[in-house]
Amino acid sequence: MDSRDTILKKLKANKPEFIALPKINPAVFDENIDKVKEFIRKTEVAGGKVFEVTDNKEVLSKTQEAFPETKVNFSNLDDSGFFNTIDSESFKNPHELNDLDVLVLESTLGVAENGAVWLTDNDIPVRVIPFITKHLVLVLPKENIVPYMHQAYSAINPMDLDYGIFISGPSKTADIEQSLVIGAQGAMSLTVFLK
Amino acid sequence: MSHSKLAGIFNKDEKKVDWHDKALWFVRHKRDLSVHQVKGWEELRNLGHGIKAHTLSHLDVYLEQFEANALKNGVQVHWAANGDEHNQIVHSILKADNAKKVVKSKSMLTEECHLNPFLEANDIEVIDTDLGERIVQLAKEKPSHIVLPAIHKNKLEVDELFQEHLGTEPCDGDPQYLTGEARKHLREKFIHADAAITGVNFAIAENGGFVVCTNEGNADMGAHLAPIHIACMGVEKIIPKQEHLGVFLRLLARSATGQPITTYSSHFRKPGKGVKMHIVIVDNGRSKQLSRPDFRASLHCIRCGACMNTCPIYRRSGGHSYDATIPGPIGSILSPGKDLTKYSTLPFASTLCGSCSDVCPVKIDIHTQLYKWRQIIGKETPQPFIKKKSMAAMGKIFSKPSLYGKVGAVARWALRTLPKSLINAWPNIWGKTRDLPVGPKKSFDQWYKERENNKKTDQK
Amino acid sequence: MKVGLFIPCYINQLYPQVGKATLELLEKLKVEVVYPSGQTCCGQPMANSGFENESEGACINFVNNFKDFDYIVTPSGSCAYHVKKHYNIIQQTDDVIKVRKNVYELCDFILNVLKIKNLGASFPYKVGVHKSCHGLRGLRLGSSSELVIEPYSYIEELLKEVEGIELMPLDRSDECCGFGGTFAVTEDVVSAKMGKDKIQDHLRNGVEVITATDVSCLMHLEGLITRNKQPLQVRHIAEILNSTI
Numbered sequence A: 001m002d003s004r005d006t007i008l009k010k011l012k013a014n015k016p017e018f019i020a021l022p023k024i025n026p027a028v029f030d031e032n033i034d035k036v037k038e039f040i041r042k043t044e045v046a047g048g049k050v051f052e053v054t055d056n057k058e059v060l061s062k063t064q065e066a067f068p069e070t071k072v073n074f075s076n077l078d079d080s081g082f083f084n085t086i087d088s089e090s091f092k093n094p095h096e097l098n099d100l101d102v103l104v105l106e107s108t109l110g111v112a113e114n115g116a117v118w119l120t121d122n123d124i125p126v127r128v129i130p131f132i133t134k135h136l137v138l139v140l141p142k143e144n145i146v147p148y149m150h151q152a153y154s155a156i157n158p159m160d161l162d163y164g165i166f167i168s169g170p171s172k173t174a175d176i177e178q179s180l181v182i183g184a185q186g187a188m189s190l191t192v193f194l195k
Numbered sequence B: 001m002s003h004s005k006l007a008g009i010f011n012k013d014e015k016k017v018d019w020h021d022k023a024l025w026f027v028r029h030k031r032d033l034s035v036h037q038v039k040g041w042e043e044l045r046n047l048g049h050g051i052k053a054h055t056l057s058h059l060d061v062y063l064e065q066f067e068a069n070a071l072k073n074g075v076q077v078h079w080a081a082n083g084d085e086h087n088q089i090v091h092s093i094l095k096a097d098n099a100k101k102v103v104k105s106k107s108m109l110t111e112e113c114h115l116n117p118f119l120e121a122n123d124i125e126v127i128d129t130d131l132g133e134r135i136v137q138l139a140k141e142k143p144s145h146i147v148l149p150a151i152h153k154n155k156l157e158v159d160e161l162f163q164e165h166l167g168t169e170p171c172d173g174d175p176q177y178l179t180g181e182a183r184k185h186l187r188e189k190f191i192h193a194d195a196a197i198t199g200v201n202f203a204i205a206e207n208g209g210f211v212v213c214t215n216e217g218n219a220d221m222g223a224h225l226a227p228i229h230i231a232c233m234g235v236e237k238i239i240p241k242q243e244h245l246g247v248f249l250r251l252l253a254r255s256a257t258g259q260p261i262t263t264y265s266s267h268f269r270k271p272g273k274g275v276k277m278h279i280v281i282v283d284n285g286r287s288k289q290l291s292r293p294d295f296r297a298s299l300h301c302i303r304c305g306a307c308m309n310t311c312p313i314y315r316r317s318g319g320h321s322y323d324a325t326i327p328g329p330i331g332s333i334l335s336p337g338k339d340l341t342k343y344s345t346l347p348f349a350s351t352l353c354g355s356c357s358d359v360c361p362v363k364i365d366i367h368t369q370l371y372k373w374r375q376i377i378g379k380e381t382p383q384p385f386i387k388k389k390s391m392a393a394m395g396k397i398f399s400k401p402s403l404y405g406k407v408g409a410v411a412r413w414a415l416r417t418l419p420k421s422l423i424n425a426w427p428n429i430w431g432k433t434r435d436l437p438v439g440p441k442k443s444f445d446q447w448y449k450e451r452e453n454n455k456k457t458d459q460k
Numbered sequence C: 001m002k003v004g005l006f007i008p009c010y011i012n013q014l015y016p017q018v019g020k021a022t023l024e025l026l027e028k029l030k031v032e033v034v035y036p037s038g039q040t041c042c043g044q045p046m047a048n049s050g051f052e053n054e055s056e057g058a059c060i061n062f063v064n065n066f067k068d069f070d071y072i073v074t075p076s077g078s079c080a081y082h083v084k085k086h087y088n089i090i091q092q093t094d095d096v097i098k099v100r101k102n103v104y105e106l107c108d109f110i111l112n113v114l115k116i117k118n119l120g121a122s123f124p125y126k127v128g129v130h131k132s133c134h135g136l137r138g139l140r141l142g143s144s145s146e147l148v149i150e151p152y153s154y155i156e157e158l159l160k161e162v163e164g165i166e167l168m169p170l171d172r173s174d175e176c177c178g179f180g181g182t183f184a185v186t187e188d189v190v191s192a193k194m195g196k197d198k199i200q201d202h203l204r205n206g207v208e209v210i211t212a213t214d215v216s217c218l219m220h221l222e223g224l225i226t227r228n229k230q231p232l233q234v235r236h237i238a239e240i241l242n243s244t245i
């Protein structure tokens, strides 16, 4: 018998009698929070910046203002031609994206309780890009902010997901004497534009 | 070596103990602040416990479901009965594509299986990419904490290590500079890696996907750049449905560091373009632990590390004093299941204060399990003759009131009459650091009897 | 109401004044208290050392001594907890079940059975409460700091009524003192360090007297205090509640 069958057989023999699966009732956790306010608060605590804007045009102009000197920029928003210094050709070899300075992506889901922003393969040209970029800029419609993780997962179809990620704040570590340092292996800064 | 001996060594440097204690207590404090903001926190813990208990009672079914879905997603699934087999499997995957350079993100399972030395012996470079793990790896040590692997090292030690291995400038332990240098060093490694290994925080039966949580982004950097992604998981990492992540992701980071969620929570399901994805499912003693009714709940653990941060012993003895892959309270209930004799002192490295059980996000009854391991160790492992005899003697004395009275009187007399120097110098470990109480003239017993007699005389 | 008084072995032998205070206090509250003469120890020292089976004699002796009382009251959270939680190793006769159900730690009994808060005590000192772990997380005499529940503390509720007392908050409200039974000896280094740190917390916060529901914790702390000549005293909570200075 190979290991697969041995393991499964042992688990079957050793498991306890069936225990029912508890139901999650999200109402128990509901505090009627102001979703936008809470989202902003939590993103800031996680080391990110949040700005409220009216449209994507403002996103790009504000981004340029914030990062005036950068050489390599890419935005996934419509009409980003003037902003982009590279095109989708560059994504064929992601290893060469190491000098990407600013990346702008659009998200469809955010979570108030922890400032997490959801991205899937649909929102990202290549998977490594939100990590390899120096600065990450995310755009999120306010009405797409849900209060808790429970509602977030109700909005995600598990069968229709190839890869997805919640990002809350910039990459960070406290592994040297517990001092918090922003910018470990992933993006060194995170800016969220709420529109 | 026993836990107490290793703890003794750690305690030679009291300043370091104080630092370690305070640093971890601060993490516990941040956890408190964070969880007190969550309405229904205790209900969330109940759910975490309940979902895990249910899953264990249906584990084989969920694993098969997970496997079938993962295969459908284009992921290869492997099964390993033990650490050796796990290492062989990982090696054979690497060998098939002639992969020589591997980047690894945090995975306690690969630590448990001793994967690194195995691969290194086969001429494969393995780089731990979590900063704390990299520090420990450069120092040729083991993680001393499951979430904060280098918590036992101070910044000057890191400074020196980096100068030696990464060629950094002396910087008086500046964390900002050192982290920046590590970033550069690891970027190189990510870009040139032939394969990435990650752990798994949660594997979802219903869709064959799995979730990896990091703060640094190292798991994703590795997994998306390298052409091979191997994810290694213990059988107990499975959860039935994606919606259950809503419970566990809310519990995990808050319990671990006080963050409401880790910076990155990556949901892997189908391989990216040009990437081969493998999952290795490992037993290595877990099915055995599942067979023990008193101890199976230890498999609920989501590796948040909160029980370590809260443990007053762990904080003052250091992770290495447990001499096990998983230290601290949870380690002390897992390790005896693997080697009862080797780890026989761990369940005694506790005052049974119960803080671990109250802090645990999935409500493992850790201190009760420690007590139960003690009973098994008392019966099944060789015990010092003196301990055995004295326990039996105590048992006798306490079951016979008449004997008990006599023994007590002698002890009290000794405490009262003998000089302090003599009492404290007895083969009496208590007296090394503490005085004994002054023995009173009368026991409560005697006082009470006299009082009753006096009452009777009064009445006459 | 007939109450059996259980005085743990180390109180009986080493801290008889705590037993006296407990008895006097209960008598003051007009409780009919009997101290059964055949009692010894609840069996905890053996059980916590991994020799539960050697403690069976002690358990049976305990039940025999106390089976005829409505309540069993003891000035030790740890012993009450042991009887409640670990007396599952002997046969669960009606007597055993009754004893396990009716055993109470002193403060718990006064507050929740007698339903009395003000005991007419006075104790003009700055007091730090050491929340002994078995009472706190075993008997739930208060809310432990880990849990997200309404905070409460039976001990403090009673102490707040004591005249002249000033309760001093600690930096770490319920960290273990490091006694832990045989732990104090098998892990003496860590045990002593825990005690030392606990004492520092009390000193830092201006405490003059440390109190607790368990003498075992206090014996450990007092041993360190005396050895290191620190300006602190220890008093069992029964002594404070029975005090009229």
Ligand code: SF4
Pocket: B255, B300, B301, B302, B303, B304, B305, B306, B307, B308, B330, B356, B359, B360, B361, B362, B363, B364
């Ligand atoms: S036992 Fe509980 S507290 Fe400890 S690491 Fe596991 S989940 Fe966290």
